[in-house]
Amino acid sequence: MLSAACVNYFLLFKDTKNCRWIAAVCLAIASVLKVFSVVFGLYYLCTKSYKLLFYYISICCLLALLPFCFFEGGFDNIRQLYNNVVAQTAAYGQDSSVYRYGIIPLLLQIDEKLPLEHKLLFYSIGKYMTYFLGGYTLLLSVKVNSSFIKIALLSMFCCLFPQQAFAYNVIYLFPIFIGLQFVVELKKNAPRTLFLVSFLFIIIFFPIQMPSSINVATHVINNVGAILLWLVLLVMATRELLFEKKVNTKILV
Secondary structure, three states, X not given: OXXXXXXHHHHHHOOOHHHHHHHHHHHHHHHHHOHHHHHHHHHHHHOOOHHHHXXXXXXXXXXXXXXXXXXXXXXXXXXXXXXXXXXXXXXXXXXXXXXXXXXXXXXXXXXXXXXXXXXXXXXHHHHHHXXXXXXXXXXXXXXXXXXXXXXHHHHHHHHHOOOOOEHHHHHHHHHHHHHHOOOHHHHHHOHHHHHHHHHHHHHHOOOOOOOHHHOOOHHHHHHHHHHHHXXXXXXXXXHHHHHHHHHHHHHHO
């Protein structure tokens, strides 16, 4: 919650002339608390705000390294921290907990009674699909010009890319919901897309628990809605990028 709140403050202040340093501090705090929030730092690269990028990196290093000075062994504990993270990922990476979101958990939840070798196969498929979509998401976030789509892609990355993405990760999607209220080009040119994205938000935050008698778990519906939203945003970004390339080609001709 603290990380997501800091990301929201970053998005609020990043373009405000006198508050950009506050945005950098908030993003640094978010990145130290949840490392995947660091992808929002791509904004500084896209806007060529190298001074703010240096400021952001410096604060991140300070906040991340300073606490080690208060432990016995000092900076030698960095290796232990890394080993702990690796061990945790190995322990929970193939967990089919209903509280986890993303492609990997969805595949593992299809049938929890599958033989071990099948689960390992599903895990590998889900992992490489997540890596591909994650890499493509970051690529598009750098290429597209639409500020809304750029932020939406980075939010989806933070929500679903981590292998230990639990249900509370969907709080990273609130900037998308807020942005939908102000994106004029979507409302005018693509009302069906706006309706689809809004509908998927309803699915993701579906407040009614489905009865077990119909054999459809609410958490699966929420997770599928989140994955579909990710795919829809990727399609939107790809279409915009192709359109921009087509327009630029006509101008050059």
